[in-house]
Amino acid sequence: MFRKVILSTALAAAATLAVAPAAYAGKADDTLVWSTTREVAVADPYYNNTRELVIMGNTVWDGLLFRNLKTGEFEPLLATSYKWVDNTTIDFDLRTDVVFHDGSKFGPEDVVYTVNFVSNADNGVLTQANVKFLKSAEKTGPNSVRILLKEPFPAALAYFAQAVFMMPEGHYDSAPAGPDGKKDYAAVKAVGTGPYKIVNVVAGDRVEMVRNDAYFKNGPKGTAAIGKLTFRTIKEMNTQIAEMLTGGVDWIWDVPKDQAEKLGGMGNVTVTNAKTMRISYIAFDVDGDSGDAHFKDKRVREAVAHAINRKSIVENLVGPASVVIDSACHPDQFGCTQDVPKWNYDPAKSKALLKEAGLADGFTTDIYAYRQREFTEAVIGDLANVGIKANLKFMQYRALRDLVWKGVTPLHHMTWGSNSIPDVSASTGHFFSGGHDDPAKDPTVAKLMKEGDTSVDPAVRKAKYKEALSRISGELYWLPMFTYAKYYAYTSDLDFVPTSDEIPRFYTAKWK
Amino acid sequence: MLIYALKRLSIALLVAITVSLITFSMIYLSGDPAIALAGETATQQDIENIRKVYGYDQPIIVQYLSWLGHALQGNLGHSHYLKSEVSDVIFERLPVTMTLGACSLGFALVLSIPLGVLAAMRPNTLVDRFALTVAVIGQALPSFWFALIMIFFFGVALRWLPITGSASWTNFIMPSIALGYYVTPAVMRLTRAGMIEVLSSDYIRTARAKGLRPMVVLFKHALRNAIIPVVSLAAVQFGFMLGGSIVIETIFAINGLGQLAWESILRADLPMMQAIVLVLSCFYIVLTFLADLLNAFLDPRIRVS
Numbered sequence: 168m169f170r171k172v173i174l175s176t177a178l179a180a181a182a183t184l185a186v187a188p189a190a191y192a193g194k195a196d197d198t199l200v201w202s203t204t205r206e207v208a209v210a211d212p213y214y215n216n217t218r219e220l221v222i223m224g225n226t227v228w229d230g231l232l233f234r235n236l237k238t239g240e241f242e243p244l245l246a247t248s249y250k251w252v253d254n255t256t257i258d259f260d261l262r263t264d265v266v267f268h269d270g271s272k273f274g275p276e277d278v279v280y281t282v283n284f285v286s287n288a289d290n291g292v293l294t295q296a297n298v299k300f301l302k303s304a305e306k307t308g309p310n311s312v313r314i315l316l317k318e319p320f321p322a323a324l325a326y327f328a329q330a331v332f333m334m335p336e337g338h339y340d341s342a343p344a345g346p347d348g349k350k351d352y353a354a355v356k357a358v359g360t361g362p363y364k365i366v367n368v369v370a371g372d373r374v375e376m377v378r379n380d381a382y383f384k385n386g387p388k389g390t391a392a393i394g395k396l397t398f399r400t401i402k403e404m405n406t407q408i409a410e411m412l413t414g415g416v417d418w419i420w421d422v423p424k425d426q427a428e429k430l431g432g433m434g435n436v437t438v439t440n441a442k443t444m445r446i447s448y449i450a451f452d453v454d455g456d457s458g459d460a461h462f463k464d465k466r467v468r469e470a471v472a473h474a475i476n477r478k479s480i481v482e483n484l485v486g487p488a489s490v491v492i493d494s495a496c497h498p499d500q501f502g503c504t505q506d507v508p509k510w511n512y513d514p515a516k517s518k519a520l521l522k523e524a525g526l527a528d529g530f531t532t533d534i535y536a537y538r539q540r541e542f543t544e545a546v547i548g549d550l551a552n553v554g555i556k557a558n559l560k561f562m563q564y565r566a567l568r569d570l571v572w573k574g575v576t577p578l579h580h581m582t583w584g585s586n587s588i589p590d591v592s593a594s595t596g597h598f599f600s601g602g603h604d605d606p607a608k609d610p611t612v613a614k615l616m617k618e619g620d621t622s623v624d625p626a627v628r629k630a631k632y633k634e635a636l637s638r639i640s641g642e643l644y645w646l647p648m649f650t651y652a653k654y655y656a657y658t659s660d661l662d663f664v665p666t667s668d669e670i671p672r673f674y675t676a677k678w679k
Numbered sequence: 680m681l682i683y684a685l686k687r688l689s690i691a692l693l694v695a696i697t698v699s700l701i702t703f704s705m706i707y708l709s710g711d712p713a714i715a716l717a718g719e720t721a722t723q724q725d726i727e728n729i730r731k732v733y734g735y736d737q738p739i740i741v742q743y744l745s746w747l748g749h750a751l752q753g754n755l756g757h758s759h760y761l762k763s764e765v766s767d768v769i770f771e772r773l774p775v776t777m778t779l780g781a782c783s784l785g786f787a788l789v790l791s792i793p794l795g796v797l798a799a800m801r802p803n804t805l806v807d808r809f810a811l812t813v814a815v816i817g818q819a820l821p822s823f824w825f826a827l828i829m830i831f832f833f834g835v836a837l838r839w840l841p842i843t844g845s846a847s848w849t850n851f852i853m854p855s856i857a858l859g860y861y862v863t864p865a866v867m868r869l870t871r872a873g874m875i876e877v878l879s880s881d882y883i884r885t886a887r888a889k890g891l892r893p894m895v896v897l898f899k900h901a902l903r904n905a906i907i908p909v910v911s912l913a914a915v916q917f918g919f920m921l922g923g924s925i926v927i928e929t930i931f932a933i934n935g936l937g938q939l940a941w942e943s944i945l946r947a948d949l950p951m952m953q954a955i956v957l958v959l960s961c962f963y964i965v966l967t968f969l970a971d972l973l974n975a976f977l978d979p980r981i982r983v984s
Binding site: 206208209216217288291293294295296299349351353354369371372399402405406410412413415563564565566568569572585597602603 | 724733942947
């Protein structure tokens, strides 16, 4: 084994040092290089749950539907029409002019295969949240299918537009088996129907895509203008910026506010702050399971809510596209009303409430967080001003979620991206249905959410959600904080419009 | 000698396996791997399903022994995140890290040994102070900061060197300097101290008295003896560079083993992490062993003892 390592190392090192391919990027090469800090190893939207694969999912694959961001309506994409037969059945008519990247023709068999494959939990799809509502699919005609849901789920349309992508029939059959005999479905070569096709994946380094010139005409995604797309992993933000400045990379995001402002002053970089579907919230240990019983007292929760200057955090740390939220969901999601009890910044009132609760000298607690440490530090500063000393426990997400589920966190400052699904069921529905993420397990809220999540009458859904959201905010199970906003920086040669759902549509971008 | 070498290798392998077990336990205890794999929007039910499908529902010791059993048969397992054979991924990324480590060590030795010799030849002079200043800066300068300064100077301002990747030899210049400079002080100081000691010894005085040319005395008689501890140190530093190149690989977006190790910890890719620890430990052991052999070659007294 050691000999093999030495040999392979020597050969590869020699090759590495001898070959010097140029790094192409930019308008002159018709190659849009976009970079993020995360690596992509698996180019399959069902076996990779990173934001990068959500973006590539929408770039390389198509769903049956398409969400029109201007109207918020769901339009046919691979389908030509759809119809709810009943609460758990949807019929789709399909396009006949679509081919996969491997040249095979798209048809109802592909839809049936995809739905039946991903809905089978034994196949280990990582994006379970996106497919678990699916029961099965069946062919109903030469160009039509019927999809059955496990239970009434009106948000299904959003998933058919943004998360349930179509694979060719038998796509995963060629998956190699691992040493344990289990099939490795993610090892199958990427094949979609989307505006771009993947031609090369170097795990952890890059994914190269080229325009799909056989893409069907007159679809809602349009025709891609840029010839080649390359995704590159550059983990260090300063290095990303350096590459941006030297033309090695054309598009980056998640640029910190101060650096974005400096970049914006340079002539060859366009900087934009755009909203995302991610929200920030603080959850209270309402039951006192953590051993810290302070937050069982609603007056203490109110004191925390009045102590935190959310507007200041939004303005000074997050960016202009961010807004303060009062409701436990994103304002762009269906059913997310902000007409709920509000808790304004009022430190004097906060101190008075603490005094009323018998905590005039304040108290000490722990606050847990995993993302944007500076946001949580701002919260800690505000709490200190009213006498609450919050010790920061900053950790990896997987470790923190474990602790949250074990109920050992008195306060946790978290975020939620809803997989960019524009429906309250993807946010409030997740947190307040009585599961491990539910801080209060209030049966009234859970019942309301269930009714809202499963009704197919939009008016009923809105009414139920409003009632639930009002109770969540009124009882302060959560303190909803703000929506996230991202700074994008891209070459001024690029005509690019950021969207509000954190899914950049590179297929609509073009060179100026 | 052979029995001694085999004994050392056996003990070293046991150490590697122990380190691997500790690493495995610590990663596991620091959070649920199924949560990392499932992503943040997964529910508890989703995670339980993933735990079952990917084998994380087995007791930790069963998982470890299963991995160890396969590893002893030459099968390092299957990465749950990368969806590839662990050995394939490691063999794919190791050359990049080895290249970076070798270039960095080369830079460090080329800079530090002559500086150490010069400083020893002229102790407490301007040359000596210059060498010590280089060493002090190397010790004080955080490698990530030095790397970023180089990026903005040579990459952005002057545009002489590529900033990221490992496509050509020019990509390795800045990372090698950043990584190599970090180990320069130790090697330089050891060379200087060794040379000062050797140059004041009787046999050097005798060599000079015999009328040998100064360069012959310096390089043939003095440096050969002074370099012995440097060889051991260089081997240790090379092992350190292989394991510790995480920061430099991250900054320069070099797709090597250091970056892979870091990512594997973050996403709790246990089979991958286990294999990396084992491979790097084995390298470390082999390097130390080779350094011992080289020392025995350089110093006959070691062979005799």
